[in-house]
Amino acid sequence: MVSPCTIRADCPQTVAEKMQKTYSNPIYPYRKSADQEAQQPVHHPVIIIGAGPCGMAAALDLAKQGQASIILDDNNTVSVGSRAICFSKRTLEIMDRYGCAQPMVEKGVTWQKGKVFFKQEKVYEFDLLPESGHKLPAFINLQQYYFEEYMVNQIAKEPLIDLRWMHKLVELDSSSEDNQLKVETEEGVYALSCDYLLVADGANSKIRTELGLESKGQVFQDRFLIADVVMKADFPTERWFWFDPEFHPNQSVLLHKQADDVWRIDFQLGWDADPEEEKQEAKIRPRIEAMLGKDVEFELEWASVYTFQCRKMDDFIHNRVIFMGDAAHQVSPFGARGANGGVQSVENLSWKLARVLKGQAPATLIESYNEERQHGAAENILNSTRATDFITPKNDISRVFRDETLRLAKHYPFARSLVNSGRLSMPCDYQHSSLITKSSALNTGFDAGIAPGFVCLDAPIRINGKDSWLLEQLGNRFVLLYNGEGIDNDELKALAAISDDLVLLDSRELEDKEGMLAERYCISGGQGYLIRPDQYVAAKFKQLNREQVNNALQRALGYQSAQENP
Amino acid sequence: MSKLITENHFSDADAFYAALTDVHRELSTADSERLNARLILLLANHIGDKQVLLEALDIAAQLEQ
Known part of the structure; x- marks a missing residue:
């Protein structure tokens, strides 16, 4: 077959x-x-x-x-x-x-x-x-x-x-x-x-x-x-x-x-x-x-x-x-x-x-x-269709626009943004997905860094005395990447007990070799990201607490009513 | 909410119109098409705002009006 x-x-x-x-x-x-x-x-x-x-x-x-x-x-x-x-x-x-x-x-x-x-x-x-x-x-x-x-x-x-x-x-x-x-x-x-x-x-x-x-x-x-x-x-x-x-x-x-x-x-x-x-x-x-x-x-x-x-x-x-x-x-x-x-x-x-x-x-x-x-897939098809239409103009006037765009591009930088020989693959975001806990009271005031539904960015770090990369710490299970400053031990224990599928990672344990972790994630004391096994941000929190993290985890696992009915 | 200016916004409308027709006066239809394409691309970038551009395209496409 x-x-x-x-x-x-x-x-x-x-x-x-x-x-x-x-x-x-x-x-x-x-x-x-x-x-x-x-x-x-x-x-x-x-x-x-x-x-x-x-x-x-x-x-x-x-x-x-x-x-x-x-x-x-x-x-x-x-x-x-x-x-x-x-x-x-x-x-x-x-x-x-x-x-x-x-x-x-x-x-x-x-x-x-x-x-x-x-x-x-x-x-x-x-x-x-x-x-x-x-x-x-x-x-x-x-x-x-x-x-x-x-x-x-x-x-x-x-x-x-x-x-x-x-x-x-x-x-x-x-x-x-x-x-x-x-x-x-x-x-x-x-x-x-x-x-x-x-x-x-x-x-x-x-x-x-x-x-x-x-x-x-x-x-x-x-x-x-x-x-x-x-x-x-x-x-x-x-x-x-x-x-x-x-x-x-x-x-x-x-x-x-x-x-x-x-x-x-x-x-x-x-x-x-x-x-x-x-x-x-x-x-x-x-x-x-x-x-x-x-x-x-x-x-x-x-x-x-x-x-x-x-x-x-x-x-x-x-x-x-x-x-x-x-x-x-x-x-x-x-x-x-x-x-x-x-x-x-x-x-x-x-x-x-x-x-x-x-x-x-x-x-x-x-x-x-x-x-x-x-x-x-729709985003990829849209991008590749647009490139194809630029490369192969569909009628005479499209060809005129295409050729004049190329001529202008030689002298005027603006026209280079219209030249399309293929927009190279970038990961799409899932910000509108039902699995993502969207911006809300949970994270208002924590707008910097990576937004929910976007893929995590890498950063050079040291952990346990060894050079490493942030992305090597993420993936394959849920990770709560947080800054533990000001979080008491009982709350941490409660967070750690949420699920066997959730690992806690205190950003203070990561030596931020080039300042990229701070620049890309902007995590202050008490704040954190819930990161999916595919390294996408499922939720972010301006002040971690067990109930909110658990709700976001349940939502990310497809228990859709979790957030509304904890 | 419309963003495209459809009231008079020219500093000198007659001068622009004369310049526009003058620049095309000696051109073949094919070259005029090229010139128009260049002009649209230059002005579109100057405007930049997607909503304004789409409103203008929409009005321009209403050929029967």
Whole structure:
């Protein structure tokens, strides 16, 4: 039912079958599971379909929350081709919580500068100037196969994750309380059941189709060629974007560096291009030569022609089947919001699912995944649609506005804010979510710092005599980050007794190495933040007391009436 | 609550109108379109306020009026 092509994030329309020279896909062997010998279908709390970035992130996140899971993948390797290449700080922070950010950052190309060209002229340069005092960089470029490989390596260290390569879901009955699955292997078909089935089988999700569900939105009438090229060129490590360059008139081109001296070049081709023809090396080479010059030596590493859509499902949850990643919501590549948005959705779901399965939260908490991430997906789709409309003007007057914006941008800084070659992925906020205790009497007078519903910012600290980072202290459980000055011991004991899932962290125990903790959080004596397992602020308090913290915790766990009826 | 000024706000309305038509006088329709686009972008940034801009777009789009 799930073909090899659709199991991961998207399905390259055509791939020039060039052998990659810088990377060999690892082959993960099929292994027989004891489940295949069982007389009755073995039941598992969570089964995940698809070992792409989102499926693997779900398993890693659940493991961090103490929840075991099974991943089924019908293939035996990581991504074929570089595909998603740009990973944001928030994604890396999530990976760091899973324990696999370090190899990604080491292998990846950290970048912060870019140039925008119009015709043969440079229009302007930009520098993302990342703030200091964050453990992880603003963005790295890394081929998706490396990103996935490091996740597979981390999964191997997690006893709570059972990753089964070459186990293919062929039948699903989601109508009863338990999902009933039939799984095909080289040794035959076996049955499984699960409480929750997490589906990350890609943009063309077969499971979504089989269940008669739709992902709705806009198909863009355009084709793009991705070419990965190996060259030792002197281009700086920058994002270069051309609008209507002389070497590729009336279209756009993006050049970006990846690991191993591999350069990603994206050529916009237009709707009339023939994908079969465009994937031929004989067709691709002249395009690249026109761009780089005849004397630059390069080797073509991988190529693909693709179209894209901006679309999402109306509801990511269907009975006890939960859709994630591109299967749930899909965007254009401009802005790097596909894989990054997908991982952020997974992080949102995992802590909730783990608590529901442990009986620490009502089953309805899972619905807030749909609430919060519909909002995230809509924001990502809005941003990527706007970028697409700027890159590909929809009519003559749109093109006039686009071109004049670019001309003005060369001389007048204001116009640079209108130039849109992709608004790079940022974590969305959940300030309007029903789980968040909004500004109220609890926190009036504590407006500085991070507002409820926003993600925590990192800060360099020392704790117990060791250099560390604030985000390393947060996540996987609720944390009350507070300043204990003036709070008496009885109150502290009462706060500590609220829940086993709540850890108290006195900011005075953190040495604020560069003053960033004070600057970013502004916690005075008696004040505090309730921080969710996904490092989002659930509530803030100008004067901590047990009842208010407990109410906010109950609300964050989906007991919605808690605040009104303590 | 409307924020767009629709009462006269020009320091010299006749002079502006003359300058506007003068600048277009020798231009082809295509170049006039370009000039208008540049003018809109420059003025829109000067105004900045989203509500004012959306009100102006709304009135401008009522072509039958």
